[in-house]
Amino acid sequence: MDFAQASCTEFVTVLASNAPVPGGGGASALVGAIGTALGNMVGSLTVGKKKYADVEEEIIALKAKCDQLQKDLLDQIALDAQGFEPLAKAYGIPKDAPGRDQIMEDATLVACRVPMKIMELCCESLDAIQVFADKGSRLAVSDAGCGAVCVKAALQAASLNVFINTKTLKDRQKAEEMNKKCLDMLDKYCALADHIFDVVKGGFFK
Numbered sequence: 001m002d003f004a005q006a007s008c009t010e011f012v013t014v015l016a017s018n019a020p021v022p023g024g025g026g027a028s029a030l031v032g033a034i035g036t037a038l039g040n041m042v043g044s045l046t047v048g049k050k051k052y053a054d055v056e057e058e059i060i061a062l063k064a065k066c067d068q069l070q071k072d073l074l075d076q077i078a079l080d081a082q083g084f085e086p087l088a089k090a091y092g093i094p095k096d097a098p099g100r101d102q103i104m105e106d107a108t109l110v111a112c113r114v115p116m117k118i119m120e121l122c123c124e125s126l127d128a129i130q131v132f133a134d135k136g137s138r139l140a141v142s143d144a145g146c147g148a149v150c151v152k153a154a155l156q157a158a159s160l161n162v163f164i165n166t167k168t169l170k171d172r173q174k175a176e177e178m179n180k181k182c183l184d185m186l187d188k189y190c191a192l193a194d195h196i197f198d199v200v201k202g203g204f205f206k
Contacts, residue, residue, distance in 0.1 A: 003081070004074045020088050025080035025115045028157035032122045033073035035150025039129035040066040042136035042144045055135045062128050069125050073118065073154075080114040080161075087111045087165075101170065108165045112178060115161035119182060122155040123189045126196070133196050145200030152193035159186055 003011055003022050011030070015022055043063040046052045052059070086107035093100045126148060133144035159182045166175040 003077045021081035021084055022077060023080075023084070023161070024157055025084070025118065025161045026077040028115070028154040028161065029073050029076035029080060029118050031150050031157065032118060032125060032154030033070045035122075035147040035152075035154060036066050036069050036073060036125040036128070038143045038147030038150060039125065039132045040070065040147075042132040042140045042147075045140045046132075046136040049137060052135070052137065058131070059136065062131055066125070066128050069121055069128070073121050073125075076114050076118050076121070080118075083110050083114045104168075105170055108169055109174070112162050112165045115158040116178065116182070118158040119155055119162070119185050122151050122158065123185055125151045126155075126189050126192050130192060130196055133200055141200055141203065145197050148193045148196035148200075152190055155186065155189055155193075159183075 003014075003026060006014075011022065015027060040063055043059045043066065046059050047056055047063070087104075087110065090100070090104045090107040093103060129144055129147045129151065133141060133148070136144060162178060162182050166178050169175040
């Protein structure tokens, strides 16, 4: 199944089944794309409005970036399934088989790549959503807040799909390097997402 082209019902049904994919990585990519689109919607509702003419050029450029981010995130759904396949096969190798440890190590590293990429894309998305929240249409600012919440969830979910794999790596130096990169992204961008949410929410109680 092409999960990026599947209906919401099909995706959720397979996600809930015992099928190995999609899993947390594919789900985080989809949620990230949805959150990015919510921010992008604020841009769409800003462009063409006289009130926001002074920021229109910036918003148009940001919308184009988010269009690409949405596509890139959706692409990660299938890529995550492909990246997990070698590891799924490696688990089926008898434990006493020659070379199993190296095959497992290599497959585990492959399985980490897409969730890491999803995290990076989510960070870019949150930078964009902050601008939409700050400069976009006030009539749609709640959607920027919603987008930030969704992308934060995707960022956190993707990180867990890295950590479950780095825990089993024999190369602990490589594992800790990846862990640090993930933790740094979580520290910076979860805080940014929370800030966006708090500012948007606070604006409704002034």
